[in-house]
Amino acid sequence: MATRADNIASNLSFANFSKATELKNRIWFTIGALVVFRFLSFIPLPGVDARALQALSAQTSGTILDMFNTFTGGSLERMSLIALGVMPYITASIVIQLAASLHPTLAALKKEGASGRQKLNQYTRYGTVFLCAIQGWFLAAGLESFAASNGLQAVVDPGYMFRIGVVISLIGGTMFLLWLGEQITSRGIGNGVSLIIMAGIVAQFPTFAANIFGQSRGGELGGGIVALFVLMVIALILVICFFERAQRRLLIQYPKRASARGMMQADRSHLPLKLNTAGVIPPIFASSLLLLPLTITQFAGNSIDTESGGGAFLQQTLQYLGQGQPLYLALYAAGIIFFCFFYTAVVFNPEDTAENLKKNGGFIPGIRPGNRTAEYLDYVLTRITVVGAIYLTVVCILPEYMIGQMNIPIFLGGTSLLIVVNVTVDTISQIQSHLLAHQYGDLIKKAKLKGRMR
Known part of the structure; x- marks a missing residue:
């Protein structure tokens, strides 16, 4: 039976799509939802002049808003209904997960199962x-003042009614994206929110690639720098694929049991611990926490007199936290390392795993079941998480620094590549799982038909 299962797994190919009707429907639904997401990114906010926005976006290029604009698929520079993307939701989920680990009431809700998770999702x-309202207000106020200071009329009718309309529109756009992401997760293929972020990044690729080769033809970038950059991107993709599939496999042994021939036989299996258990969550969380105050500071700085003390302080803060600056890279690295350990502790509980092994009679050779097994799992997980945190930090920080020195668009930085590669690998794995389940279903049906014929 094991040999037949291995043969089925090894013979999986995309030629089986013609028979996997459910999988095809899921893929088409996912593609349709992402097309809707891209359409929404071109619908401007009410009361905004799109032609004046093009001039403003050219003046704000090269700032920290480029990263935010990359994650939203260019929606921020077009001031569309989904200009904030799903970043406010990610920031809110960080706060709730941290609170659930510290506050006893929220921690009790987390342990209640589906009802508790539903309550936490509501919070x-x-x-x-709340975050959309704050960011939307500062975005509208900053847009008014920044356009006026540059002699442009980007807002048709500035005032409180315009700001309120922007806030309501941005809240509606972000909440619709969350609903769309949930529909992709339940009725499509892959994680909906991650796919939306990845689609926004990939949508910027043609523009950024054209800019790079345009700078190369114009002499702003040398041919050697472009070739070195392409090689760095390929090397990053290979490193990401290697580390994302790397895992530590712990041997699990079960007591001897009587086999069909009357012989005592011990069962063995492996407990796989991924090197990067947290996946792309740490860089997304870290960038989200950095982008929230920086976005507010960027737009608030436009509405404050730059000659005053407050305006000078905000401008200095933006300069220190600019792309590729040491303070920005240090905070980003610290956030990645923190969320590596935090999210790993959230998704993997050594005590629960040790208890489940004990109930099923399994044990790690040389380690006593129970508390000793939990301590050993925690020890191993901490060691591999250190390696995973170093890997994520190097992949995200080193390319950002090099790209900042070479003045290359941020899209092809380590964070963007990590998200694209990781989400792609995860989606392909889910597609293969659906294909495998489909082939197993066909195998079971054939077995039942042969049984009836006999």
């Missing part, structure tokens, strides 16, 4: 609306 949505 996360409340936080998302």
